[in-house]
Amino acid sequence: MDEPGDSQEFADLWNLNLIELPTENGDWDDVFGRTGLEFPVPAAGFAQDGGSPPxxxxxxxxxxxxxxxxHLSFPHSSCAKSVTCTYSPDLNKLFCQLAKTCPVQMVVEQPPPPGAMVRATAVYKKSDHVAEVVKRCPHHERTPENNDGAAPPSHLIRVEGNQRALYHEDANTFRQSVVVPYEPPQLGSEWTTVLYNFMCNSSCMGGMNRRPILTIITLETNEGLVLGRRSFEVRVCACPGRDRKTEESNFRKQQETSAASQVSVSSSKRSAKEAPSSDVSAAKKAKSSSSTEEEVFTLQVHGRERYLMLKKINDSLELNDLVPPADVDKYRQRLNPKSSNKRDKEPKRGKRLLLKEEKSDSDSVNE
Incomplete structure (x- = not known):
């Protein structure tokens, strides 16, 4: 038989397990307070590297x-072969060499709040690859060249000349970005310039692998609230000027082709609309030719004068159908007997008909 002290301890432990659950309006903190237990309450959101939201x-x-x-702007540059970075406004695309300086100008009309940041993130352009994270290829990531700075080797985008740049990797999506504090434009300038480097070629196997990418530039508050966003396409290649010139030429050709196709489509639509009317008119002609002469048609005429003129023509045609052709000829001869005789006596062209009293020139000479 158990001692009374052991029974009392068991009863106390049993009462501790009988926790009254909170009602609909209750609070779990009250329950934890009654039990004397402390549990960590999770934060509202996850932040990595000191304040970056997921x-x-x-x-x-x-x-x-x-x-x-x-909005963004880029320095004006030509398509020369020697250029290391050039931007195409027609394509909204930046062409640059690996690890070369790419100045991007940030412009705002109203200054952002203090502590604002500028974030740059690379994503794949096509929907087939947009879920993948853009990183450097294994070759450039492992080589000592261009990997001696503070930036992680796997990051594609780096910031040049700014010691306050922070490199982030999202804990959920593993997307990489680089953040710099927003600096107001200097006196006499309208923009703030950030120097970016792209540390892998677009054709690198195991990296971008010829897949087009977009660079997203966001203006954010210190808490991560987006104040503005812009994006542009980037191609990292050996000859930016040549590639820009080629792609712009292809772009113009595509525009001309699309414009010509639109014109042809519009003309085909017009011809398609006109085709039924022509078919109807052809059908009417065939029907009128095959129909009998007894069929009656209605003609609408604008103006009374035209109506009377067409009515006279119609009456004469009706009369012509009633009178036999021989009677019509006789009637015409009766109407113009003098004109027919005059036509018979009319001499041929070049000769004049002499009267009895007149003499020819030859007769007068003989006399």
């Missing part, structure tokens, strides 16, 4: 100027 699985690439009218 990113979406598929980042948005659409432009969003926001209340600050955030």
């Amino acid at each position: 990113g979406s699985t598929v980042p948005t690439t659409s432009d969003y100027p926001g209340d600050h009218s955030f």
Whole structure:
């Protein structure tokens, strides 16, 4: 038989397990307070590297100027073969060499709040690859060249000349980005310039592998709220000027082809609309030719004068159908007997008919 002390301890332990659950309006904190237990309460959101909010699985690439009218500009550059970075406004595409300086100018009409940041993220352009994370190829990631800085070797986009740049990797999506504090334009300037480097070629196997990418530039608050967004396509290649010239030429050809196709489509639509009317008219002609002469048609005429003229023509045709052809000829001869005789006596062209009193020139000479 158990001792009384053991029974009392068992009863106390049993009472501890009988926790009254909270009602509909109750709070779990009250329950934990009664039991004397402490549990950590999870935070509202996950933040990595000191304040970076979790990113979406598929980042948005659409432009969003926001209340600050955030937009980008690029220095003017030619298509020369020696150029290391050039931007095409027609294509909204940046052509650059590996690890070369690419200046991007940030412009706002209204200054953002203090502590604002500028974030750059690379994503694949096509929907087939947009879920994949854009990283450097294994070759460039492992080679010592261009890997001696503070940036992680796997990051494609780096910031040049800014010691306050922070490199982030989202804990959920593993997407990589680089963040720099927003700096207001210097006196006499309208934009803030950030120098970016792209650390892998677009044709690298195991990396981008010729898949086009977009660079998303976002203006954010210190808490991660997006104030503005812009994006542009990037191609990292050996000869940016040549590739820009080639792609712009192909783009113009495509525009000309699409314009010509639109013209042909519109003309075909017009011909298709006109075709039924021509078919109807042809059918009417065939029907009229095959129909008997007893069929009656209605003709609408504008103006009374034209109506009377056409009525006279119709009456004469009706009369012509009633009178036999021989009687019509006799009637015409009776109407114009003098004109017919005059036509018979009319001499041929070049000769004049002499009267009895007149003499010819030859007769007068003989006399």
